[in-house]
Amino acid sequence: xxxxxxxxxxxxxxxxxxxxxxxxxxxxxxxxxxxxxxxxxxxxxxxxxxxxxxxxxxxxxxxxxxxxxxxxxxxxxxxxxxxxxxxxxxxxxxxxxxxxxxxxxxxxxxxxxxxxxxxxxxxxxxxxxxxxxxxxxxxxxxxxxxxxxxxxxxxxxxxxxxxxxxxxxxxx
Numbered sequence: 001x002x003x004x005x006x007x008x009x010x011x012x013x014x015x016x017x018x019x020x021x022x023x024x025x026x027x028x029x030x031x032x033x034x035x036x037x038x039x040x041x042x043x044x045x046x047x048x049x050x051x052x053x054x055x056x057x058x059x060x061x062x063x064x065x066x067x068x069x070x071x072x073x074x075x076x077x078x079x080x081x082x083x084x085x086x087x088x089x090x091x092x093x094x095x096x097x098x099x100x101x102x103x104x105x106x107x108x109x110x111x112x113x114x115x116x117x118x119x120x121x122x123x124x125x126x127x128x129x130x131x132x133x134x135x136x137x138x139x140x141x142x143x144x145x146x147x148x149x150x151x152x153x154x155x156x157x158x159x160x161x162x163x164x165x166x167x168x169x170x171x172x
Contacts, residue, residue, distance in 0.1 A: 001149055003123040005084050005104065006133075007055040011115045012044065016060050017067030018094065020044050022076045024068075031072060033079035040080050054081025057121070059113045061087065065094025074101045084121055086110055086130055086141075099148055102156035106130060108141035123149060 026039045041048040058064075058077070064087035065073065074097045077085070084104040088111075098105045106121060108130055113119070118133035128141030144152070154160035 001125055001146075001153060003104070003149065003153055005055075005057065005119075005121040007057040007084065007119060008053065009059045009086075009113050009115060009117040009119050010048075010052065010056050010082075011110075011113060012041075012058060012060040012064075014061035014088075015063045015066055016044075018065055018070060018073035019067055021065070021073040027070070027072060033072065033075040036072070036076045037080040040076060049080070052080050052082065056082055057084040057086060057119055058082055059086045059110050059119075061110060062089045064090050065098070066091040069093040069097070071097040071101065074098050074103050078103055084119075086113070086119070086121070099151055100157040102152060102154070102159070104152055106141040108139045110139075112137055112139075123152070125149060 020041060020043050022036050022039060023043055026036055030036060038049050040052065064085060078101060084106065086106045086108060088109060089107060090105055095105050106128055112135065113132060120131040120133055122129050123144060125146055126143050128143050130139040130141055151157055151160045154163060
């Protein structure tokens with residue numbers, strides 16, 4: 001199994017909370033990710049939503065996705081065409097919501113990645129690599145367990161269960 005992405009880095013900082021991704025006030029107006037995507041990161045950069053392209057990848061520092069546990073933060077990113085977030089660390093609830101919805105979350109050292117750099121990401125069983133096409137630097141990310149790769153490859157937990165109706169939880 002191999003999951004591959006290529007895209008442009010859109011760089012953010014540390015502690016990007018879910019209200020920065022999509023503001024609480026916007027969630028009161030609508031919960032439709034297609035509507036909300038035009039307000040993506042408006043508190044950090046009002047022009048961000050207009051400048052994002054499908055296939056862009058978010059790159060952040062520590063604790064990405066902290067704050068509320070609303071899954072809408074993940075679905076708005078996906079609606080905007082962002083399929084990958086690379087960060088030094090993720091808030092646990094955001095991380096689970098991301099995997100459950102098919103958003104790839106790569107943990108690695110992001111300090112050398114700059115805005116606009118081209119990234120090539122490969123996920124396989126037991127390895128995650130992030131190659132910076134601008135600098136040639138190759139970063140090693142935290143690998144995913146096989147089941148998580150399968151969930152991501154399926155596009156999220158619900159699509160995974162639709163194709164794996166015989167799924168059984170096995171105790172260790």
